[in-house]
Amino acid sequence: MSVPRPEYPRPQMVRDGYINLNGEWEFEFDFGRSGRERKMYENGNFTKKIIVPFCPESKLSGIEYKDFMNAVWYRRKFTVPEEWKGYRTYIHFGAVDYYCEVYINARQVGSHAGGYTSFSFDITDYLVQGENTVVVLAEDDNRSGRQPRGKQSAAYYSHGCDYTRTTGIWQTVWLEKVPVDHIKRFRFFPNPVECAVDIQVNITYPKGGAKLLVETFFEGRPTGSQTVSVDGHTTMVHIPLSEKHLWEAGVGNLYDVKFTLFVNGREVDRIDSYFGLRSVSWDNNTMYLNGKPVFQRLVLDQGFYPDGVYTAPTDEDLLNDIKLSMDLGFNGARLHEKIFEPRFLYWADKMGYLVWGEHGNWGLEIHNGDGIRNFLPEWIEALNRDFNHPSIIGWCPFNETWDGKQRQDNAVLSTVYYATKAIDPTRPVIDTSGNYHVITDIFDVHDYTQDFEKFYKKYEAVKHGGEHYCSYPDRQKYEGQPYFVSEFGGAWWSNEATEGWGYGDRPKTPDEVAERYEKLASYMLDHPYICAFCYTQLYDVEQEQNGLYTYDRKRKLTDSAYDRIRSVNLKRAAIEK
Secondary structure, X not given: OOOOOOOOOOOOOEOOOEEEOOEEEEEEEOOOOOOOOOOHHHHOOOOEEEEEOOOOOOOXXXXXXXXXXXXXXXXXXXXXXXXXXXXXXEEXXXXXXXXXXXXXOOEEEEEEEOOOOOXXXXXXXXXXXXXXEEEEEEEOOOOOOOOOOXXXXXXXXXXXXXXXXXXXXXXXXXXXEEOOOXXXXXXXXXXXXOOXXXXXXXXXXOOOOEEEEEEEEEOOEEEEEEEEEEOXXXXXXXXXXXXXXXXEOXXXXXXXXXXXXXXXXXXXXXXXXXXXXXXXXXXXOEEEEOOXXXXXXXEEEOOOEOOOEOOOOOHHHHHHHHHHHHHOOOOEEEEOOOOOOHHHHHHHHHHOOEEEEEXXXXXXXXXXXXXXXXXXXXXXXXXXXXXXXXXXXXXXXXXXXOOOOOOOOHHHHHHHHHHHHXXXXXXXXXXXXXXXXXXXXXXXXXXXXXXXXXXXXXXXXXXXXXXXXXXXXXXXXXXXOOEEEEEEEOEOOOOOOOOOEXXXXXXXXXXXXXXXXXXXXXXXXXXXOOOEEEEEOOEOEOOEOOOOEOOOOOEOOOHHHHHHHHHHHOOOOHHHO
């Protein structure tokens, strides 16, 4: 049986020596959350099989159980290669929803809370000679109000813009051989003006004298190198680049980087990575890429798949979603209510695709201590994990924090904003998209008005010295930031289904869908005080049928409709002139 999702799961930090643990695992439900008492981690009775990394709700998992699961258990055997002796062995999880405990040979090695971010444990001291057993417990309760769930339905059925849930493991599980003295993490700070890159590198503190060699390449050609002595856990490296190749919208120029750590003259660790030479700035109603204004022609991407739910069936499916978007002239996406996996961001980096990093904040009650306690650590994990991706041009931790169950807490939003800026001062931050801004670098609104004349009237006044349109003028004030219509459109069209939904009156023909897009998008592109838009959405998701493609990524409009949408997106925007 072939291993599903076999590609290397962490493309920005590649070492030799890893084992992909995807494939068939033993599996068991634990509806009463009694598995610990029954010692499932030691001698549990597992009666089912599941295909990892697909969640048990998905068809590809082989389980396809759609009801709520309070807890589930996984188990499989593995053997560490003999040549890994003398190294540390780590087990990595791309993501497990929501709370997870990991046991090796019946001993707990660690736990993790957060359904979207990656984590790992050093399991070396828990291993035995020959065959070993890993057991994973995952607990999930997206109706509790204490965990971010994104667009996963808190009701039994999918409804509105909430869809099939994800429980347990939904990204790759893998083992890695890691030297005792090793590079832990690094951050790239590219400088296009000086044609250079600064790199902050964190290292385990070696017992002997250590040196770090960092080399950069472009398309195989050496472009710079630097060797520094390591004195402490953190060191800075400055590399002037001999060739200048900017990372731009639609041009995914990437420099390869090789890190080599030496201790007492002996090579102990080597890592391959990459970065993009680009800068992001914002001012004067505009966002800039490498000092040039770029209008963001974005589309909403929910990251759902018919057979895999939260997990793309193949790596090619991740790339294909970007291609579908770019084929229609979009230059990026809002990655909506979900922290996307590193492989998607890798392809966005390669394609020159602009994306906003978001969290799946829906379902989390943020007005109390539990909200911020459960949100912020996971968000910080996401910021640190994805900092180096040039494709991410902004952060948006919250989306639509209405006054309903979530009860927007301004102190929570401002705290998360300042924490985000402290970790990453290089990108703009939207505190809460489409809602009551507390403090934000980009002012954004959601506007699903389908009638062009009504839409036009909202945004025309600012051209003549009036105020920018605010969705909630009694709760927020525009203060001169770049202005972003971060959700619009959503026209409902389906060739077959009679049920489902979209925004506004249902169009009568595919060409009417294109006409609405043409008028709304053209107006915003021609507006001198709008810097970006985001159309809802790239593809249908279950009952929400307002995508430009079907849920299984098939074309559903006419060729002429697609041509009209592409033609509009390729227009030069007012802010770019």
